[in-house]
Amino acid sequence: MELDIKGADMVLLRSATVKDGSIVACAFSPHGNLLITGSSCGDLTAWDENLKCLYNDKGHDLGVTCCDFSSQTVYERGIEYYQMASCGQDNEIRVWLISFSDARGFGMRCKLTLGGHSAPVLSCAFSSDGQILVSGSVDKSVIIYTVKTGCILTILTHHTRYVTACALAPKHPLLATGSMDKTVTIWKLGHSDELPDFPLEGRAQMNVEAWSEEEVATWLSQEGLNEVEHIFKANNIDGKELLHLTKDSLLNDLKIESLGLRNKLVRRIEDLKSSTKAELPNIPNEFLCPITWELMMDPVIASDGYSYERKAIEDWISRKKRTSPMTNLTLENLLLTPNRTLKMALNHWLERQKHSSQSNQTAPHR
Known part of the structure; x- marks a missing residue:
């Protein structure tokens, strides 16, 4: 069915609320009769088209960051299941099997827990045939899995900052990834279950x-x-x-x-x-503010345990109140403690860069 919303009024049908945390992810099932939401406290909630809550339970130990349905259903013992993937701050991706029918009611179970990332996973996406799952992470890597076995096909490490988005083209063997390094890349996948082939596009300015x-x-x-x-x-x-x-x-x-x-x-x-x-400078990630991705001059530690540039986190708190930029969870307090150890290491690094630059400028040309 095609929707023609050009010039049409949008009508709010209904709304609902969750008990804890903020909703940070949502996805419709292929038939549109089921909605899954993920919250910053790690809960996954299933709703029918009338926003009746069918299920609510902990999906990830920390916050959920993304969820995606496969467009293809699977059958086990004569029962049709939706496949849904979720990822979170616990560094994991989980593949869920969901059954939903008038006769059997609602059922949801975890089929696979996928590892491989060493930091929170920010995005995940199925291929159109439901056989491949791709994920992007704070660890700057992109991992491609087979959904049937959970095996890792390949790990891509071309981005230099957090990988925040990924998508597999529905009718072409293409993978797109986006990152906080300000680049988007498109990869051509090999035939069948072969590994990715080569980057088609995506030019990092650096x-x-x-x-x-x-x-x-x-x-x-x-x-x-x-x-x-x-x-x-x-x-x-x-x-x-x-x-x-x-x-x-x-x-x-x-x-x-x-x-x-x-x-x-x-x-x-x-x-x-x-x-x-x-x-171009190969700046260590620990010297970059996670909010601005600029070199920190006055690093402070917030109650979430992460270090930020003081002005950046103060501006964040003034706009976002008490939420952590890294976890989306509520900050225990608004105390900002100077990170003197990081500041000292940063000053040493800057001094080395300065001496290195001066040495290059005074080196004799041949």
Whole structure:
């Protein structure tokens, strides 16, 4: 059934509340007759289409972060089951079998508990055939599992920050992942149950120097500079060459005569350089504030045990009240304790970076 909501009014049918925590995840079953919600306290709740609560129990030891239904049902002993996956702050993914019919009522049991991640799992998604499950985590990895056995097919570690989103295309062998490193990547999966093949797209700004000529051409297209794509291709401009282009080289080497076009190119290239400079240093994760992902200058420890930049966590608390940015759970108190040990380590690291930079600048050129 296709829905035509263009110009139509949205009508609120009904609402319901959970006992504890905040609802942080929800998903409909394939037939739309069942809704699963996950809460920040770890509960999974099942509702029918009238929002009658059918089930409520602890799904994860800590907060639930995501849940997803497979579009394909499975049969066991003549009974049809929905497959639903949930993931949470306990570093685990769980696959559930859910039966729901007028004759048998509601039933839900955990079929598999999947490990492999060393930090909270933020996202999970089924393939369209229900045979593959993918997850993304705070540990910056993406793991692909077989649903039938729970075996890990492969682990992808291309992201440099938390993996916050993942999706498998319904009609194509493609996997998309998104991250707090500001990149989205698309991977082509091999045939059947083979491992992922190669990255199709996804250009991290911090790796501009590693861009291929095709990736530079794609960037030009995205920036509305299609008219110079053929010039860049003809001159074999890759990421490294791109970052060294100037107004003079655009005119003299690439023969781009339009002053306005040259100025626009230079501005876009300078933007890339700024992003590259901001991202390239290999900054240890413990020195980055989990809220802003910027280097901390005044690290403090909150009651959730995590360290944050003081101003960032103070702003967070003023907007979000007493919730933890990392767990979504209520903070026990609003006390912020200076993390002197982390501050000392951070200062040592900054000093080493400074000396290293000075050494590189004074080193004789050959």
